[in-house]
Amino acid sequence: MEILVCVKRVPDTSENDIELNSAGNDIERDDLVYSINESDNYAVEEALQIVAKVGGTVSVVTVGAEEDEEVLRRQMAMGASHGILLTDPQFEGSDGRGIASILKGWVQKGNYDLILTGVQAEDGAAQVGGMLAAMLDYPFASLVTSIEVLANNKLKIAREIEGGNREVSEIDLPCVLSIQTGINEPRYVGMKGIRAVQSIPIPTYGASELGLTHAQVGSAAAKVTRVDYFVPALGKGARMLSGTREQNAQEVVELVAAKGGLK
Amino acid sequence: MPRIFVYIAHKNGVLDDSAAELIAAAKKIDATAAPTAIVIGSGPGLQSICAEVQKLYPEVWQTSNEALSYPNAELIRKVLTKIVPRGSVTLVAHDHFGIDLAPGLSIKLDAAFVPDVIAIDSLEANFLKVVRQEFGGQVSAHVNCDIASGAVITMRPGAFKTVENLSAPGTLVDKSAEVGPLTASRRYLEIIISETSDVDITKHAVLVSVGRGIQEKDNIGIAKELAEALGAAVSCSRPVVDAKWLQKSRQVGSSGKTVKPKVYLACGISGAFQHLAGIKGNPFIIAINKNSKAPIFQVADVGIVDDILEFLPELTSKVQELRGVAAK
Numbered sequence: 001m002e003i004l005v006c007v008k009r010v011p012d013t014s015e016n017d018i019e020l021n022s023a024g025n026d027i028e029r030d031d032l033v034y035s036i037n038e039s040d041n042y043a044v045e046e047a048l049q050i051v052a053k054v055g056g057t058v059s060v061v062t063v064g065a066e067e068d069e070e071v072l073r074r075q076m077a078m079g080a081s082h083g084i085l086l087t088d089p090q091f092e093g094s095d096g097r098g099i100a101s102i103l104k105g106w107v108q109k110g111n112y113d114l115i116l117t118g119v120q121a122e123d124g125a126a127q128v129g130g131m132l133a134a135m136l137d138y139p140f141a142s143l144v145t146s147i148e149v150l151a152n153n154k155l156k157i158a159r160e161i162e163g164g165n166r167e168v169s170e171i172d173l174p175c176v177l178s179i180q181t182g183i184n185e186p187r188y189v190g191m192k193g194i195r196a197v198q199s200i201p202i203p204t205y206g207a208s209e210l211g212l213t214h215a216q217v218g219s220a221a222a223k224v225t226r227v228d229y230f231v232p233a234l235g236k237g238a239r240m241l242s243g244t245r246e247q248n249a250q251e252v253v254e255l256v257a258a259k260g261g262l263k
Numbered sequence: 264m265p266r267i268f269v270y271i272a273h274k275n276g277v278l279d280d281s282a283a284e285l286i287a288a289a290k291k292i293d294a295t296a297a298p299t300a301i302v303i304g305s306g307p308g309l310q311s312i313c314a315e316v317q318k319l320y321p322e323v324w325q326t327s328n329e330a331l332s333y334p335n336a337e338l339i340r341k342v343l344t345k346i347v348p349r350g351s352v353t354l355v356a357h358d359h360f361g362i363d364l365a366p367g368l369s370i371k372l373d374a375a376f377v378p379d380v381i382a383i384d385s386l387e388a389n390f391l392k393v394v395r396q397e398f399g400g401q402v403s404a405h406v407n408c409d410i411a412s413g414a415v416i417t418m419r420p421g422a423f424k425t426v427e428n429l430s431a432p433g434t435l436v437d438k439s440a441e442v443g444p445l446t447a448s449r450r451y452l453e454i455i456i457s458e459t460s461d462v463d464i465t466k467h468a469v470l471v472s473v474g475r476g477i478q479e480k481d482n483i484g485i486a487k488e489l490a491e492a493l494g495a496a497v498s499c500s501r502p503v504v505d506a507k508w509l510q511k512s513r514q515v516g517s518s519g520k521t522v523k524p525k526v527y528l529a530c531g532i533s534g535a536f537q538h539l540a541g542i543k544g545n546p547f548i549i550a551i552n553k554n555s556k557a558p559i560f561q562v563a564d565v566g567i568v569d570d571i572l573e574f575l576p577e578l579t580s581k582v583q584e585l586r587g588v589a590a591k
Contacts, residue, residue, distance in 0.1 A: 011398070013398055013399060013401070013533075014475060017401070017554045017556055018397075018398040018401040018402055018556075019402075019556065020402065027398075027402060095375075096366070096376060096378075097369070097370070097375075097376065100370075119362075122397060122398055123395075123397045123404075124378070124379055124395070124396060124397060124399070125378045125379065126362045126366070126378060126379070127366040127376055127378050128366070129366070130362070130363070130365070130366030130367040131366045131367060131369065131370050131376070133367055134340075134366070134367030134368075134369075134370035134371055135370055139337060139447075139448040139449045140336075140337070140363070140367055140449070141363065141449060142359070142362045142363045143359055143362060143363070143518075156452070158455065159359065159363070160359060160518050161359045161360075161454070161518075162358070162359065162517065162518070163457060163518075163519075163520070163521070164457035164511055164512070164514065164518060164519050164520065165454055165455065165456050165457050166454065166455040166457070167451065167453075167454055168451075168452045168453050168454070168455060169449050169450055169451050169452055170449070170450045170452060171448065171449040171450075172448040172449070175448075175449075178362075181501070181502075181505045182501070182504055182505035182507075185507065223375035223408060223409040223412075223414075224375055224376065224377055224406060224407070224408050224409075225406065225407050226404050226405070226406050226407075227392065227404070227405040227406065227407050228404065228405050229397070229402045229403065229404050230402070230403050230404070230405070231402055231403065231556075232394075232403050237560060237561050237566075238548075238550060238560045238561070238562075238563035238564060238565055238566030239564065239565050239566070240560070240565075240566045240567070240568070241565060241566070241567045245569060245573065245574060245577050246577060246581075248567050248569070248574070249574065249577040249578045249580075249581045250581055251565075252528075252549055252565070252567070252578055252581075253578065253581045253582055253585055255547070255549065255565060256469065256493065256526050256528075256549070256582075257585070259525055259526050259547045260468070260525055260526075261468060261469040261493065261495070261525055261526035261547075262493065262494075262582070262585070263468075263494060
């Protein structure tokens with residue numbers, strides 16, 4: 001099975017507290033630690049596990065710039081055999097639809113049976129996989145928590161729905177699936193693994209090679225644009241305890257008891 | 264202002280709460296809007312759903328088809344693509360179904376797409392300005408959307424206050440004939456109900472709930488000791504289940520359990536909306552987190568900026584102390 005996994009390099013929220021910059025119009029981007037988007041990492045692991053069972057290759061693709069190569073290399077160290085960087089100054093300012101159009105350009109150059117994305121990235125939009133599928137007229141499923149390869153070009157998949165329940169379906173290939181975190185246990189990638197793939201060339205493709213025009217990608221085509229970031233004053237907020245650790249613990253015990261929680 | 268349509272979610276004959284929330288959202292976009300509700304399904308139950316929706320919406324479009332007995336997003340996308348006029352604004356709830364349906368629908372309708380909107384800021388000419396959250400709710404963003412050629416917008420469940428019933432029920436229009444035959448390349452098979460474990464977190468008055476801040480599996484014991492001292496249960500947020508440190512049945516949130524405790528100790532939990540969606544009944548929330556900017560502090564009653572790995576053992580010993588005094 002030929003599998004393409006669409007990945008994104010994002011600020012790592014487990015390593016950074018996201019704060020506003022001094023101008024108050026963007027997040028503070030100095031000193032941010034970047035990494036592979038969490039659900040994309042699960043998607044790559046899932047692709048590798050499928051290929052281990054039924055054969056085939058795993059390719060990873062991203063839309064970005066030179067610095068985004070590092071996440072492609074990291075996923076190649078996990079076991080992906082090809083990394084592809086889609087990059088062009090024209091791509092800047094693309095909205096979700098623009099990114100999906102760029103990815104569609106790449107998908108149509110290949111012969112992929114299965115395309116995976118993570119469920120969502122740092123912007124919580126959860127949009128590119130579903131858009132890409134619709135553009136390609138491929139079936140789509142989101143929030144996928146298990147994949148089983150069936151005969152006759154079909155998969156049996158489960159999606160996460162409300163209350164921890166799972167919705168099971170059969171889906172025809174080729175298709176696009178967005179992968180939910182927790183579907184598997186992504187393998188560890190060490191420095192040694194990354195060094196081993198350091199010299200493998202990563203091909204880059206721009207707008208013209210992907211058959212894209214100004215009308216489809218970049219800021220000119222974007223119908224949806226972020227104006228600014230801000231931190232809202234939501235509700236009254238918590239009463240913050242400012243004593244010593246011991247004093248705070250004492251107060252919490254008293255509060256829990258007062259609320260009827262110590263019986 | 265383009266015409267507004269609302270996709271009405273329902274399952275097993277029960278109308279989803281989003282039906283009332285989405286008309287409230289439509290009124291925020293345009294106070295004078297008379298939105299049209301679209302109800303898709305099959306069987307006799309559909310009539311009673313439509314009757315309920317007519318109490319909220321001035322117009323209801325109904326589409327009945329045997330292939331739609333289960334809400335398959337692929338087929339519903341096909342129906343909506345056929346019946347929604349181009350250039351309209353279509354509202355959908357941002358839940359597991361909306362995530363499945365809406366991005367592709369925006370492509371098929373050739374409309375702009377804005378996901379997971381929590382508030383409407385303004386509408387000026389063709390530009391709708393909305394509020395979203397990014398980075399798990401750590402920051403919010405204003406987003407501008409050009410709706411000149413239509414838009415599909417998903418609205419966060421619970422973000423919009425529901426509205427009162429109309430004085431007279433809305434009109435019902437049957438659109439079934441416009442749909443034609445429906446075949447799916449994704450076919451629904453079954454629902455697997457989540458397994459329950461020995462501990463039912465929905466039945467406990469006090470929950471010690473742990474998040475990513477617990478850092479590793481071996482530290483779960485710290486939370487268990489506190490829970491034991493309190494007579495409470497240990498629950499958790501999604502990252503703890505993803506890492507396989509606790510069972511799925513311990514997860515609180517929209518994709519886990521809905522809990523109604525009296526006291527909720529949120530330990531190292533950032534407070535993403537998917538997690539908060541699982542906490543009902545207005546419990547007293549005590550949040551402990553190293554990050555003073557964690558969104559959980561916006562919804563908690565009491566907050567402590569501290570490392571849970573240090574704070575929880577201290578709390579456990581205070582509880583034991585109190586228990587010891589009480590025993591004497």
